[in-house]
Amino acid sequence: MTAPAGPPESLAATGIAGLDDVLGGGLTPNRLYLVEGVPGSGKTTLAMQFLMAGARNGEPVLYVTLSETREELLAVAGSHGWDLAGITLRELVPSEDSLRPDDQYTMFHPSEVELGETTKAILAEVERLRPARAVFDSLSELRLLAGNPLRYRRQILALKQFFAGRKCTVLLLDDMTSADHDLQVQSIAHGVVLLEQLNPEYGAERRRLRVVKYRGRRFRGGYHDYTIGRGGLEVFPRLVAAEHRPPPRDEKLPSGLGELDALLGGGIERGTSTLVVGAAGTGKSTLAAQFVATAAARGQSAALFLFDEGTNTLLTRCAALGIDLRPHLEAGRVTVQQVDPAELSPGEFAHAIRRAVDQGAAVVVIDSLNGYLNAMPDERFLVVQLHELLTYLGQKGVATILIGAHQGMIGTNMQTPVDASYLADAVVLMRYFEARGEVRQAISVIKKRGGRHERTIREYRMGDGRISIGPPLREFRGVLTGVPVYDSPNSPPTPGETPAPGGAP
Numbered sequence: 001m002t003a004p005a006g007p008p009e010s011l012a013a014t015g016i017a018g019l020d021d022v023l024g025g026g027l028t029p030n031r032l033y034l035v036e037g038v039p040g041s042g043k044t045t046l047a048m049q050f051l052m053a054g055a056r057n058g059e060p061v062l063y064v065t066l067s068e069t070r071e072e073l074l075a076v077a078g079s080h081g082w083d084l085a086g087i088t089l090r091e092l093v094p095s096e097d098s099l100r101p102d103d104q105y106t107m108f109h110p111s112e113v114e115l116g117e118t119t120k121a122i123l124a125e126v127e128r129l130r131p132a133r134a135v136f137d138s139l140s141e142l143r144l145l146a147g148n149p150l151r152y153r154r155q156i157l158a159l160k161q162f163f164a165g166r167k168c169t170v171l172l173l174d175d176m177t178s179a180d181h182d183l184q185v186q187s188i189a190h191g192v193v194l195l196e197q198l199n200p201e202y203g204a205e206r207r208r209l210r211v212v213k214y215r216g217r218r219f220r221g222g223y224h225d226y227t228i229g230r231g232g233l234e235v236f237p238r239l240v241a242a243e244h245r246p247p248p249r250d251e252k253l254p255s256g257l258g259e260l261d262a263l264l265g266g267g268i269e270r271g272t273s274t275l276v277v278g279a280a281g282t283g284k285s286t287l288a289a290q291f292v293a294t295a296a297a298r299g300q301s302a303a304l305f306l307f308d309e310g311t312n313t314l315l316t317r318c319a320a321l322g323i324d325l326r327p328h329l330e331a332g333r334v335t336v337q338q339v340d341p342a343e344l345s346p347g348e349f350a351h352a353i354r355r356a357v358d359q360g361a362a363v364v365v366i367d368s369l370n371g372y373l374n375a376m377p378d379e380r381f382l383v384v385q386l387h388e389l390l391t392y393l394g395q396k397g398v399a400t401i402l403i404g405a406h407q408g409m410i411g412t413n414m415q416t417p418v419d420a421s422y423l424a425d426a427v428v429l430m431r432y433f434e435a436r437g438e439v440r441q442a443i444s445v446i447k448k449r450g451g452r453h454e455r456t457i458r459e460y461r462m463g464d465g466r467i468s469i470g471p472p473l474r475e476f477r478g479v480l481t482g483v484p485v486y487d488s489p490n491s492p493p494t495p496g497e498t499p500a501p502g503g504a505p
Contacts, residue, residue, distance in 0.1 A: 079230070
């Protein structure tokens with residue numbers, strides 16, 4: 001990352017908001033830049049968006065193609081719904097006449113003739129149009145025409161010197177098809193952007209970019225995910241929590257259930273994360289939905305990101321328990337996004353959460369961590385990215401609820417696929433336990449950094465159109481093992497009832 005140098009100046013927008021964010025605002029004008037990437041990584045699409053941004057500002061712009069035909073470029077633009085009016089397309093693709101034997105060079109090597117002719121045509125077009133932005137696609141053709149590395153490097157340096165005094169921002173596209181990656185061009189360019197395309201064993205391809213160098217400007221380093229869809233590239237800048245430090249908010253968000261709020265010491269605090277863990281079916285998602293519905297009823301916004309459960313299933317199940325989210329969905333106070341596990345990248349997911357926070361979400365639910373990890377099995381450092389995400393949400397004053405499913409149903413040897421308990425500010429544990437031939441559920445708060453909380457274990461029931469939480473299970477010991485022992489001098493409880501504190505009937 002390069003520190004800023006010199007006075008601030010107007011930057012040339014790339015036409016891609018996320019890329020401008022990565023670049024610290026855009027490209028320094030009147031410089032030469034290199035965009036590298038394998039075929040299919042989106043170089044042509046990026047270049048077109050760059051030129052269209054200039055055309056919208058009334059600038060003369062030029063696209064010089066040495067490989068693709070004009071028809072192919074227009075087809076690419078059509079697939080994105082673009083109108084290339086205002087962009088001058090100059091096609092320097094060899095014609096079919098050059099394939100005839102009579103037109104083959106005999107006394108001179110092709111590089112001695114074709115490179116000079118191509119360069120002359122390029123410079124003549126630049127002199128005629130005097131563009132403010134220009135794109136050359138691609139350098140692999142110039143490399144072939146040059147014939148040897150020395151001649152090629154001299155040609156690129158000559159292009160840079162030619163444009164130096166002509167107030168033109170130039171993009172050179174390189175498809176990296178050469179056997180040897182030439183770092184000399186990177187040294188000549190003012191900035192270098194690398195586009196990568198990854199192919200996981202399952203699911204769609206993943207794309208990411210990195211700014212390799214950018215002289216004299218501060219930029220956001222590291223890898224940034226991006227996608228190519230109708231409308232062009234969408235870049236998701238890497239989330240840096242340290243860039244978001246608003247004043248903290250000391251506000252508790254109650255659940256609306258008195259017993260649960262008593263367990264949590266009054267509710268969950270804004271700016272903290274709460275991990276709800278337990279076996280499948282213990283009511284973790286329902287508990288999170290209770291917080292969401294209560295926040296929405298107070299006029300606050302909430303966002304749910306579902307990896308495992310369908311939206312309609314969640315809404316129907318919650319409505320049967322008296323948690324009706326549909327009116328809040330229709331009013332826009334609650335948003336539910338069902339994540340497609342095969343199409344997700346960490347950067348895209350973080351961008352979706354950031355967009356929800358920017359739109360005012362006070363509560364964010366990620367359901368579940370298991371789905372988050374399984375959606376990206378080939379990704380590395382997911383726990384580090386999760387830590388950065390939770391730090392960002394905390395600094396934005398958002399109450400985050402994470403759902404984690406245990407592997408197994410009952411017993412003492414239950415585990416989660418990732419230990420996120422050290423990341424969370426509070427941990428709520430939900431367990432099954434057996435009492436007199438009936439499977440029941442218990443809830444307890446294991447950890448809470450935000451203040452005092454109850455240390456008791458209470459029964460958690462879902463039925464009769466509501467969630468109910470009973471008094472502390474003081475008559476039992478071993479509830480967390482799943483097979484408790486009734487430890488009271490009085491008569492044992494009847495099935496389905498929770499004994500009152502002190503053994504009262």
